[in-house]
Structure formats: C-alpha cells, structure tokens
Amino acid sequence: MDFDFPEDIVNARKKAQEFARKEINSEMAKKYDRLEKFPEELRKKAFEYGIIDYQNPWSMLVTIEELCRADAGLGISATVSLFGAEVIMLFGSDEQKQKYLSMVQNGDKIMGLAVTEPGGGSDVAGITTRAVEKDGKYIVNGAKMFITNGTIADFFVMLIRTEEVEGKRHHGLSAFIVDSDLPGFTKNKLSGKLGVRATNTAELILDNVPVPKENLIGEPGKGFYYIMTFFNISRAYVAAQAIGIAQGALDRILEHLNRLTKEGKTALAEEVQFLASDIATRIEASRLLAYKAASYLFQFRPNPTLTSMAKAYASETATFAAEKALEITGYSGITGDLERFFRDSKIMEIWEGTSEIEKLIIARNLLKEYAEVNQ
Ligand SMILES: Cc1cc2nc3c(=O)[nH]c(=O)nc-3n(C[C@H](O)[C@H](O)[C@H](O)COP(=O)(O)OP(=O)(O)OC[C@H]3O[C@@H](n4cnc5c(N)ncnc54)[C@H](O)[C@@H]3O)c2cc1C
Known part of the structure; x- marks a missing residue:
C-alpha cells in the first residue's frame, strides 16, 4: 500500500x-x-x-x-465545460465521440448534462420530459431545471423518457445528445442562486425539439443506468470540489491563527488551534475516502458505496469548515472570502445527489451486503 x-x-x-x-x-x-x-x-x-x-x-x-x-x-x-462527457465516452458511438467529444476536449466548445426537472432532481426515475419518434427524428417536449452551463453549452447529454413501462419507472428512459441551437430549444438563465454564482445555471425548455435519431446514446431505455454510472464518476469530482473549499477555509483559518499568535492573543489562538486541528483531520479523512473511491473508479471497478461516502462526507466537511472559519474570523471573515466559501460549500451538499440521497445509497448497499452474508 x-x-x-x-x-x-x-x-x-x-x-x-x-x-x-x-x-x-x-x-x-x-x-x-x-x-x-x-x-x-x-x-x-x-x-x-x-x-x-x-x-x-x-x-x-x-x-x-x-x-x-x-x-x-x-x-x-x-x-466544468466537459460536464457529462463520460456518458458519451462510455456509451456513445464512435461517430458521436468523433463529432462531439473532439469539440469539447480542446476547450473550443462547452457541454452540459441535463437530468433535473422542475418537478425534482432526486427522483431521477420520475422524469417527464418526453421524446416521441416521428419521421426519423425524436420530437422532444418538456423542461430541465438548474442546468450547469445552461445558456452557454453547445450541446447537452439529456435524460428523456421514451417509453412508459408499468411498475418500472426507471425503465423507458433514454440518453440523447441534444444540440442547443435546435428549433424549439429555449434557455433561461437563473440568477440569485446561493453559491457558485460565477457558474452558469439555467432552465431549459424543449418545445417540439427535433433530435436526430443518431443522437440517441447507446440503447433506448438504458438511460437511467448510464446516468447512474455517470453520477458515480461525477460524485468523486464533487468530493474534490468540496475538499478544495474546506482546504481554502483552513488556509484562511491558519492565516488568522498566525496573526493572533504574532499579536500575542494566546487564549483566542488556542481555541483556533483546536478548530484548525479538527478541520485538518476531517479534510484528511475526506481525501482518503475520495482518493480510495476514485482509485476503484479509475480502474473501472466502481464502488458506489465508497463514492457516496466520499461525496457526502467531503461536502459536509466543506460546510463545517467554511461555517467554523466564518465564525472564528469574525468581521474579516464575514466581509472577505469566507462568506463566499460559506455559500459555495452548501451547494456541494445539494448537487449530484443531496447528502440524504447519498446516505440512502450507502444504507441500501450496506443492507444488501448484510442480506448476502446472512441468507
Ligand atoms: C447550482 C446547481 C447546479 C446544478 N446543476 C445541475 C446540472 O448541471 N444538471 C442537472 O441535471 N442537475 C443540476 N442540478 C440539480 C441538482 O442535482 C438537484 O438540485 C439535486 O439533485 C436535488 O434535487 P432538487 O433540488 O430537485 O431537490 P428534491 O429532489 O426535490 O429534494 C428536496 C429535498 O428532499 C430530500 N429528498 C428527496 N428525496 C428523498 C428521499 N427519497 N429520501 C429522503 N430525502 C429525500 C432531498 O435530499 C432534499 O433535501 C444543479 C443544482 C444546483 C443547485
């Protein structure tokens, strides 16, 4: 090891x-x-x-x-300009890879991944945006919500319902590449979000959008599984975003501690030392989890339990670190970088699966393992 x-x-x-x-x-x-x-x-x-x-x-x-x-x-x-690219890398045709991945890999174009709808994001199987085959195309109607790169992406990997399968809501969903300049495609920028405000977020409206048949990714009806595979990858990257925020908060706490020590404010400095130790330990634990999850993932042996643990724990570490850093640094924190770190950190607990959803995944997998051993 x-x-x-x-x-x-x-x-x-x-x-x-x-x-x-x-x-x-x-x-x-x-x-x-x-x-x-x-x-x-x-x-x-x-x-x-x-x-x-x-x-x-x-x-x-x-x-x-x-x-x-x-x-x-x-x-x-x-x-984030290649957000969703892994779906094409893993499940797309050679033609799709050639046409679409080559545009984003060198930074020329931007892409996005559109799953969440106005009706909710956690319940992926509840997607209602629909595609119906007509004259050699898929005609798409519906809406997507909170989509990163929404008004600037040239195309999206989009999860769309192509069939209703009774009693099996996660069947009948398909993944498509949808060009953002197609007729009937509207993008509305969303403003005023809590954090990561420099990122571009939008609502997408699809009104009879004609998507070429060759833009279907992989097999029809398999989209749910493709997107779950993608989330396993992207959650490791969100863990990295969260670790970055936590480390940034710790950097600022150490700066503050150094100042207090120089100024001889010993009692306060002692309190800050305890906090710094606690946050540094949580960051190290987050890194170990994230790197272990990534190690399985990048060897094509994904471990969804570990990935969800890494995403949830690193996100909660980021919110803990940013909140504590804000409190301990007082006025300078509230008016400086840390108020932004505080707002940004909360987003980590929401996107790519909320902490509740990650914990449900972990518990479900633990129970499955328990049942296998105790049958
Ligand atoms: C800045 C930003 C960018 C985003 N970018 C994208 C993007 O590019 N593409 C994309 O597809 N989506 C994107 N999202 C959407 C994001 O993935 C969703 O917000 C997230 O999945 C949660 O969905 P929701 O907001 O609809 O909340 P809901 O699913 O409505 O959940 C609301 C609350 O209920 C809880 N909850 C839901 N179901 C359960 C359950 N079964 N058990 C217990 N608790 C539950 C949730 O944890 C949450 O606390 C983005 C979101 C944000 C904030």
Whole structure:
C-alpha cells in the first residue's frame, strides 16, 4: 500500500496551484460572484495552460481540488465545460465521440448534462420530459431545471423518457445528445442562486425539439443506468470540489491563527488551534475516502458505496469548515472570502445527489451486503 501520488500527479497539483496563484484572486472572485458572470477567459486560459485533461482523471481530480481551494465559483467554471462527457465516452458511438467529444476536449466548445426537472432532481426515475419518434427524428417536449452551463453549452447529454413501462419507472428512459441551437430549444438563465454564482445555471425548455435519431446514446431505455454510472464518476469530482473549499477555509483559518499568535492573543489562538486541528483531520479523512473511491473508479471497478461516502462526507466537511472559519474570523471573515466559501460549500451538499440521497445509497448497499452474508 502506497499513499503517495506518483510524480506526474504531484506535478499536476503543483501546476494547478501555480495557475490558481497567477489567475485567481479575491477581487476577481468577488467580482464574478457579485455579477454572477461566467469567467470564459479563465476557462480558456485553463485549457491553454494545459491543466484540463479529462483523459487523465487523477490529474483532473487534484486540479479541481486546487482551483476550488482558490475559489469554487471560478474553479468549477474553469473545469466544468466537459460536464457529462463520460456518458458519451462510455456509451456513445464512435461517430458521436468523433463529432462531439473532439469539440469539447480542446476547450473550443462547452457541454452540459441535463437530468433535473422542475418537478425534482432526486427522483431521477420520475422524469417527464418526453421524446416521441416521428419521421426519423425524436420530437422532444418538456423542461430541465438548474442546468450547469445552461445558456452557454453547445450541446447537452439529456435524460428523456421514451417509453412508459408499468411498475418500472426507471425503465423507458433514454440518453440523447441534444444540440442547443435546435428549433424549439429555449434557455433561461437563473440568477440569485446561493453559491457558485460565477457558474452558469439555467432552465431549459424543449418545445417540439427535433433530435436526430443518431443522437440517441447507446440503447433506448438504458438511460437511467448510464446516468447512474455517470453520477458515480461525477460524485468523486464533487468530493474534490468540496475538499478544495474546506482546504481554502483552513488556509484562511491558519492565516488568522498566525496573526493572533504574532499579536500575542494566546487564549483566542488556542481555541483556533483546536478548530484548525479538527478541520485538518476531517479534510484528511475526506481525501482518503475520495482518493480510495476514485482509485476503484479509475480502474473501472466502481464502488458506489465508497463514492457516496466520499461525496457526502467531503461536502459536509466543506460546510463545517467554511461555517467554523466564518465564525472564528469574525468581521474579516464575514466581509472577505469566507462568506463566499460559506455559500459555495452548501451547494456541494445539494448537487449530484443531496447528502440524504447519498446516505440512502450507502444504507441500501450496506443492507444488501448484510442480506448476502446472512441468507
Ligand atoms: C447550482 C446547481 C447546479 C446544478 N446543476 C445541475 C446540472 O448541471 N444538471 C442537472 O441535471 N442537475 C443540476 N442540478 C440539480 C441538482 O442535482 C438537484 O438540485 C439535486 O439533485 C436535488 O434535487 P432538487 O433540488 O430537485 O431537490 P428534491 O429532489 O426535490 O429534494 C428536496 C429535498 O428532499 C430530500 N429528498 C428527496 N428525496 C428523498 C428521499 N427519497 N429520501 C429522503 N430525502 C429525500 C432531498 O435530499 C432534499 O433535501 C444543479 C443544482 C444546483 C443547485
């Protein structure tokens, strides 16, 4: 057992740190958060700098962590333009990979993944957006909600109902690639969200959108399974986002502690030391979980229990760290970076499966294992 990363991943982390130091600062983060503006230039620079390479998932994991450590809104915007690509990588045809993946891998185009609907996100099997076959196309009607990259993506991987299967709600769902410039496709930007405000979020309306038949991904009716496989991957990346936020909060606590010590405020410094130790321990535990889950995943042996544990625990560590950091730093925290870290951290507990959903998955898998052993 070796807990050290190989040299290329250590270097990927250093390069991401270098990029964050050069290109992300508090003023910029504050500005993009306030204006709720997507940082397109930063996204492009991240590609030019050579830190975005989804063919190398370990390097992406540490890059996401380091950019979110600087700022989650900017860090996620810079790394999320291939959101959903794994569905095409794993289940798409050679033609789909050639046409669509090549556009996003070099940063030229942006994609998104549209699953959640206005009726709810946790109950994926409850999707009501429908596709009906007509004249060699699928005609799509419905709506998607809270979609990242919603108004800027060139295409989406979208989960759509193609059939009603009585008693089996998760059957009859299919995954499609839907180009965002098709007739009948409307995007409405959502403003005023709690956190990660530099990321672009939108509602998508589909009114008789004609999707070419060749844009069906894999087999019809298998979409639910493809998306669950994807969530297993993306939840490891969300764990990395959350670890980045927690580490960013800890960095600011240590800065504060250093100041208190220099000023001779011993009693207060002691309290901050306990807090820093507690948060550092939780971050280390989150990393171990996330890296173990990722290790299984990247060897094509996904372990959904571990992935859900990593996502839920790292997200809760981020909210704990950001909240405590905000409290302990007082006025400077409330008016500085930490108020943003606090808002951003909460999003980690919501997207890609809320903490409740992760815990349901963990408990269900534990019970399954228990039943297998005790039959
Ligand atoms: C900033 C942002 C970006 C997003 N980007 C995307 C995106 O790109 N693509 C996409 O498809 N979605 C996206 N989402 C949607 C996100 O995945 C959903 O918000 C999330 O899955 C929860 O769905 P919901 O908000 O509809 O809440 P609901 O599913 O309505 O849940 C509400 C509450 O009920 C709880 N709950 C629900 N079901 C159960 C249950 N069975 N047992 C116990 N508790 C339960 C939940 O934990 C939650 O606390 C994004 C969300 C946000 C906030």
